[in-house]
Amino acid sequence: MPDHSALPAPEATPLPRGQPWPDTPWPPGPGARLRHAWQSLLFGALLLGFALISLGWSLPAGLLARLLPPERGRPLGQRAISRGYHLYVSAMRASGLLRCDLSALDALRDEPGLVVAPNHPSLLDAVLLTSRLPRSVCIAKAAIWHNPLLGGGMRLAGYLRNDAPVPMIRDAAAALRDGRQVLIFPEGTRTPPGQRLGPVSRSFALMARQAGAPVQTVIIETASPYLRKGWSPFRRPPLPMHVTVRLGERFPPGAGADAHQLSDAVEQQLRQALSEGGS
Numbered sequence: 001m002p003d004h005s006a007l008p009a010p011e012a013t014p015l016p017r018g019q020p021w022p023d024t025p026w027p028p029g030p031g032a033r034l035r036h037a038w039q040s041l042l043f044g045a046l047l048l049g050f051a052l053i054s055l056g057w058s059l060p061a062g063l064l065a066r067l068l069p070p071e072r073g074r075p076l077g078q079r080a081i082s083r084g085y086h087l088y089v090s091a092m093r094a095s096g097l098l099r100c101d102l103s104a105l106d107a108l109r110d111e112p113g114l115v116v117a118p119n120h121p122s123l124l125d126a127v128l129l130t131s132r133l134p135r136s137v138c139i140a141k142a143a144i145w146h147n148p149l150l151g152g153g154m155r156l157a158g159y160l161r162n163d164a165p166v167p168m169i170r171d172a173a174a175a176l177r178d179g180r181q182v183l184i185f186p187e188g189t190r191t192p193p194g195q196r197l198g199p200v201s202r203s204f205a206l207m208a209r210q211a212g213a214p215v216q217t218v219i220i221e222t223a224s225p226y227l228r229k230g231w232s233p234f235r236r237p238p239l240p241m242h243v244t245v246r247l248g249e250r251f252p253p254g255a256g257a258d259a260h261q262l263s264d265a266v267e268q269q270l271r272q273a274l275s276e277g278g279s
Contacts, residue, residue, distance in 0.1 A: 039239045042095050047233065050088045054149040057084060062152025070158060074137075077157030078180075082134035084153075089131045100243040105132035107247065108216060112179035115208045118218035118245075119197055119270055120185035123227035125220055128243060129183060136183040137175045139168065139203075162188070162203075169206045176211035186266060190229045196274040200267040205259035208251075215255070217248030217266060219273045248273045 057080060064073055092098035108114065109132065116136065118125060130136055138154075142163035145151045158175065160168050160182075172182045184207070187198040208215045221244045226237035249269045255262055 039097060040236050043097055043236050043239065046088070046091055046095065046097070049091070051149055053084050053088070054153070057081075058149055058152035060152070061156040065152065065156040068156075073156050074158035074180075075135075077153060077155075078136065079134045081153050081157055082130050082132075082136070085127045085131035089128060097239050097241065098243070099240050100128065100245070102128060102132050102243075102245050104245055104247045105129065105218075108133060108181070110135070111181070113176045113211065113213045114181045115176065115204055115213050115215045116181055116183045116218060117186050117204050117215050117266055117270075118183075118220050119191060119274060120187045120189070121191050121220055121222055121228060122224070122231075123190065123233075124243070125185070126183070128220075128245065129218070133181055133183065135179075136181045137172070139172065139182070139184040165203060169203060169210065172207040173210035173213075176207065176213040182207060182213075186263070186270070190227075193229055197267070197271050200263055200270075202259045202263040205262040205266070208253070208262065209259050212253045214253055215251040215262070215266060217250070217269055217273070219246045219248050219270070219277060220244075221246070221274075221277050246277075 061077060061080070064076070067073075068076070089098065089100070089102075093100065108116065112135070116129070116133065118129060126138060126140075130138065137157070138159045139162050140154060140159050142161040144154060145161060160171050160175075162168055172184070176182055182204075184204045186200040186204050188201050188203070189198065191198045204215065207213070222242060224237055224241040224243065225231050226241055227233060231237070251262060251266060255265065
């Protein structure tokens with residue numbers, strides 16, 4: 001069912017490459033300043049709530065990862081992360097700090113054996129997508145495994161580290177054959193400021209071809225600088241944030257003669273979709 005409260009994302013103004021994000025100006029007028037202060041308080045409170053929820057789950061999840069067999073622990077971990085993220089996103093929307101339309105993801109929710117390949121403007125992307133995709137296995141930076149807020153939950157969910165490409169591709173293909181969705185950002189890292197899409201790697205294409213799985217591109221459109229490269233999680237962005245997610249082209253199993261051609265086709269489609277959308 002569509003999110004009727006969502007508003008379309010305003011057109012993004014790319015930042016010249018290599019320049020830091022500008023500071024958010026303090027609004028003029030007592031009414032605007034009061035609203036700014038209230039939004040800042042809400043933003044900080046919700047960020048603290050997200051940290052507490054993450055920590056409260058990460059500690060027992062790390063223990064459960066040692067006690068439960070993978071066939072029981074991983075689905076539990078994936079659903080728990082999805083529900084926690086859904087709670088956070090719902091609270092952000094209810095507070096008026098976030099206006100988003102994620103309804104396009106509902107068509108993918110229960111689909112097995114699918115590579116989900118979005119563009120990656122900010123660190124908030126994984127939270128938004130996972131909140132609607134409870135069967136997803138994410139590819140994440142190895143450093144997060146040592147993060148007390150997230151590491152335990154990721155280990156229980158069977159998320160995959162990106163520091164060893166061969167085991168990562170092998171384990172991702174196994175997860176796909178087991179009916180899980182693999183959420184991987186083809187860029188590998190956040191899009192650099194001033195660009196619509198960074199360089200694309202072939203890892204996602206190798207996973208898809210090994211498992212015989214389709215690749216579903218996802219287009220994330222936002223003008224918000226929050227959690228983009230160079231933006232601290234604790235720094236208040238302009239509010240409300242606007243995010244729209246829509247489905248791009250799907251590439252069936254066997255698309256392209258090899259992983260290189262599949263990767264090139266996905267990159268071309270993402271660039272074209274982002275250019276058409278004005279993101």
